[in-house]
Amino acid sequence: NAGVTQTPKFQVLKTGQSMTLQCAQDMNHNSMYWYRQDPGMGLRLIYYSASEGTTDKGEVPNGYNVSRLNKREFSLRLESAAPSQTSVYFCASINMGQTNEKLFFGSGTQLSVL
């Protein structure tokens, strides 16, 4: 049981390049999330998907797009990377309806935009 798998672990981009961060969970969870974490800022929500086929903006959506490809996969795309997007990105999932709500996280992607 892999849980939440997030790729890549590290990425360096030049300003203006594009890339997609991949996230997949094998726990049949309904809701999935993308967060970014900057030093001293905690985790800030970029986008979330409450269920397959739906996506919504979080606190810091500008410069990002997402796709909930199916129940398992939720990808994050940077169309034109900027240095301000240098951060650590975490994907997470949760199964709504459980009485003990617990977020499961991927291991993170460290992204540097030069």
Next chain:
Amino acid sequence: RKEVEQDPGPFNVPEGATVAFNCTYSNSASQSFFWYRQDCRKEPKLLMSVYSSGNEDGRFTAQLNRASQYISLLIRDSKLSDSATYLCVVNRPGGSYIPTFGRGTSLIVHP
């Protein structure tokens, strides 16, 4: 005012000490509260949920004060391995489940 606020610390304590962290939240309608632990920018992991009646798990005690809109985490008999960042998480009320994180409190336990 941020939705979830924490003192970033660091809290620097000797082994065996008792240490407490508070976290305040702005939305009085919030329903779910949690403490997560994060080591060295690895992924956060659930430490414990916070229930209205308070709850204890070994050396860790979590409490909720709805009137003052804060939750607390008490760690007794601190171990070196407790050194980490402790993240307060509050579920934003509404139709969807939206976990909102505080910026975290850094704990350093020294010999």
